[in-house]
Amino acid sequence: MTDVLLEIKNLGIEFKTGEGTVQPIRGVDFFLKKGETLGVVGESGSGKSVTSLTVLGLLPEKTSKIVSGSIHFEDEEITHYSDRQYRKLRGNDISMIFQEPMTSLNPVFTIGEQLSEPLKRHKKMSKKQREKAIVDVLKQVGIPRAEQIIDEYPHQLSGGMRQRVMISLALLCEPKLLICDEPTTALDVTIQAQILKLMKQVKQDKDMSMLFITHDLGVVAEMCDRVVVMYAGEIVEVAEINELFDNPLHPYTKGLLASLPTNNDRKSKLYSIKGQVPRPNEIGEGCAFANRCPFAFDKCYAKTPPAFSEGDHLSKCWLQQPEGR
Amino acid sequence: MLDFIVKRLLQVIIVVFLALTVVFFLIRLSGDPTTLFLPPDAPREQIEEYREQLGFNRPLYVQYGEFMINAVQGDFGQSLRSGEDALGLVMQRMPATFQLAFAALIVSMLIAIPLGVLSAYKRNTLFDRVGVGLSVVGQAIPNFWFGLILIFIFAAQLQILPSSGGGSISHMILPVITLALYSISRFVRFTRSAMLDVLNQDYIRTSKAAGATTSSLIMKYALKNSLIPIITLVALDLGVLLGGAVVTEVVFSWPGVGRLLHQSLLNRDFPIVLAGVFIIAIIYAVINFIADVLYAYVNPQIRVK
Numbered sequence A: 001m002t003d004v005l006l007e008i009k010n011l012g013i014e015f016k017t018g019e020g021t022v023q024p025i026r027g028v029d030f031f032l033k034k035g036e037t038l039g040v041v042g043e044s045g046s047g048k049s050v051t052s053l054t055v056l057g058l059l060p061e062k063t064s065k066i067v068s069g070s071i072h073f074e075d076e077e078i079t080h081y082s083d084r085q086y087r088k089l090r091g092n093d094i095s096m097i098f099q100e101p102m103t104s105l106n107p108v109f110t111i112g113e114q115l116s117e118p119l120k121r122h123k124k125m126s127k128k129q130r131e132k133a134i135v136d137v138l139k140q141v142g143i144p145r146a147e148q149i150i151d152e153y154p155h156q157l158s159g160g161m162r163q164r165v166m167i168s169l170a171l172l173c174e175p176k177l178l179i180c181d182e183p184t185t186a187l188d189v190t191i192q193a194q195i196l197k198l199m200k201q202v203k204q205d206k207d208m209s210m211l212f213i214t215h216d217l218g219v220v221a222e223m224c225d226r227v228v229v230m231y232a233g234e235i236v237e238v239a240e241i242n243e244l245f246d247n248p249l250h251p252y253t254k255g256l257l258a259s260l261p262t263n264n265d266r267k268s269k270l271y272s273i274k275g276q277v278p279r280p281n282e283i284g285e286g287c288a289f290a291n292r293c294p295f296a297f298d299k300c301y302a303k304t305p306p307a308f309s310e311g312d313h314l315s316k317c318w319l320q321q322p323e324g325r
Numbered sequence B: 001m002l003d004f005i006v007k008r009l010l011q012v013i014i015v016v017f018l019a020l021t022v023v024f025f026l027i028r029l030s031g032d033p034t035t036l037f038l039p040p041d042a043p044r045e046q047i048e049e050y051r052e053q054l055g056f057n058r059p060l061y062v063q064y065g066e067f068m069i070n071a072v073q074g075d076f077g078q079s080l081r082s083g084e085d086a087l088g089l090v091m092q093r094m095p096a097t098f099q100l101a102f103a104a105l106i107v108s109m110l111i112a113i114p115l116g117v118l119s120a121y122k123r124n125t126l127f128d129r130v131g132v133g134l135s136v137v138g139q140a141i142p143n144f145w146f147g148l149i150l151i152f153i154f155a156a157q158l159q160i161l162p163s164s165g166g167g168s169i170s171h172m173i174l175p176v177i178t179l180a181l182y183s184i185s186r187f188v189r190f191t192r193s194a195m196l197d198v199l200n201q202d203y204i205r206t207s208k209a210a211g212a213t214t215s216s217l218i219m220k221y222a223l224k225n226s227l228i229p230i231i232t233l234v235a236l237d238l239g240v241l242l243g244g245a246v247v248t249e250v251v252f253s254w255p256g257v258g259r260l261l262h263q264s265l266l267n268r269d270f271p272i273v274l275a276g277v278f279i280i281a282i283i284y285a286v287i288n289f290i291a292d293v294l295y296a297y298v299n300p301q302i303r304v305k
């Protein structure tokens, strides 16, 4: 078990909302090995962000609750951590890069002031040392004029530069796990490619593990070793990257793959999965994907499928039941 | 930035001009004051003569033109009562008014900003609800009524504080509390909502994910952002405090501009009223101007441009 860095078991999250409670995460199970990049894919609203925020204890305290399951980081259960214990992890052992570079930096503090936060919390360093560490990291992530940039404010930087700043913020204390929540979604395509390349490189250099959240299977193919496919708060399929692309088992994964644009048949119409992800309060008995699934049969509506596995390849679909329908 | 300053200064002039115009006509339309200064049984000729002497017999637009020309030169005429220079009389009262307004503003900020921050941090707890409830009440209580209650309790019953006049710290306590009540209530609610707004921002989550403690999240990362709107409100409220001190000054016989204006209005001593309005309008507009500049200063997104 020692090569597993993060293990989530049967995680269930509940939110209190104006219209009562919803449970957008139900029975999520996955693990992340040391040195691995694990992709988490799924449409908007499938619960990717909520899952990753839970790892760092960043869900809103008053309105959210972990109703079941556990999270082990380096073999230690962390869901019962106090704020103080979480603070030791945050920005130190586990860092996170968020979706929105434009709003994720504080507009009234300089880049340098913001980047010194994790160093102040986790490292004993003099002001000089901190400044040097910050400039070093900024240079590593390809920021020109690093010495000047530390005295500038976020609004003076472009989106791509801000995301580089966010990456350097995450890297400052050389974390064991880097969680990236759609780090490139808000950037335009050329910048996106640069940032992905950069992240791949720093991951290798620093020997980190990465949890890479995205809704873009193209990005997953580029970055990840294994993939977890989430749908409506559940995991529907887990597989090695090649296995997933060559032999997808769950109809939802098949749909996602079919909706990828390919170069060879440019003229054919883009496929899209009909319908939308059900909202957490719309989920009842049976498979959550059944109402959009082209292969759904009676059982799918009646009973939630368990996880069927073929070696390391896991899928939650009644079609995979060995004895057939 | 220079462009911005010139533009805003122009606005100051327009605001002052409009305020004077409106007050001039309102006050003239309410009748001329000659009868107030003469005995009720004064003969017609004497009234006419007096009106002519003061220039009230001429067409209104002529009087208005003359008033404006003089006003531009800082001449608002003499008090109809005492014959002293109107603007001079108003200026004499300014220090007392400033003293009261600044004291009230500082007291309000010292009390309200920490309360608002705490309320946001403890949102939806009993503390927060009681705080918000009280601040709604505080905003709704009329100034004069609250002032009278304070006089009743502390001056009449307990006899520990003076009820009127000026000159010492103890004279200031009750009027300052009275004047501050409204601002405190406003600032508490405003600070609370500004803080809540900021605490929900992505960048706060970023700092939290970087390991920031709750206290540095609130006192450092969130408060500095909230201060941008708060400073604007505080500066605007100084204008309200200076102008709105009229009632409080009257209730406590505080020797400031507000009380002078009140008396002069009752006496129909027009030159003083207009000089007072002129000063208050200028202060108000200038404070707005300063608020804008301050806002630009604390907000780097504006400052740099």
Ligand SMILES: Nc1ncnc2c1ncn2[C@@H]1O[C@H](COP(=O)(O)OP(=O)(O)OP(=O)(O)O)[C@@H](O)[C@H]1O
Residues within 6 Å of the ligand: A015, A016, A017, A022, A024, A042, A043, A044, A045, A046, A047, A048, A049, A050, A051, A060, A063, A215, A279, A280
């Ligand atoms: N604070 C909250 N209170 C109530 N419901 C929430 C809260 N945060 C998330 N949810 C709900 O949880 C579900 C999952 O949201 P989540 O943000 O994890 O989706 P996601 O997969 O990250 O989507 P996206 O690709 O848009 O980022 C959504 O239905 C959302 O409405």
Ligand SMILES: [Mg+2]
Residues within 6 Å of the ligand: A048, A049, A050, A099, A181
């Ligand atoms: Mg998300």
